[in-house]
Amino acid sequence: MKYRFRSAKSFRRALAGLNSQQKRAAKAAFRIFKQNPFDPRLKTHKIHKLSAAHGKTIYSVSIEANLRAVFYLEGDTVWSVDIGTHDIYGS
Numbered sequence: 001m002k003y004r005f006r007s008a009k010s011f012r013r014a015l016a017g018l019n020s021q022q023k024r025a026a027k028a029a030f031r032i033f034k035q036n037p038f039d040p041r042l043k044t045h046k047i048h049k050l051s052a053a054h055g056k057t058i059y060s061v062s063i064e065a066n067l068r069a070v071f072y073l074e075g076d077t078v079w080s081v082d083i084g085t086h087d088i089y090g091s
Helices: 009-016 020-035 048-054
Strands: 004-007 058-064 067-074 077-084
Touching: 004 009, 009 077, 020 058, 020 067, 048 058
Parallel strands: 004 077
Antiparallel strands: 058 067, 067 077
């Protein structure tokens, strides 16, 4: 499937707050993500708690150690909504 990619303000704000190493890792992961958000190297998985809270399936991708990005699909559009540690999943 050919996807279109969009990012929420919350994602862009969180991305800007990452340190330089995290930004480099995110950029490398995004190259893979743009080809296929479900590429096995990204370890994409559903976040059930966030999905239930938002009424749509929310996915997470692993970028490095404790750095994750979350997104959801709306038709053929991939919406990136946050990036950060596991804390972005809520408590």
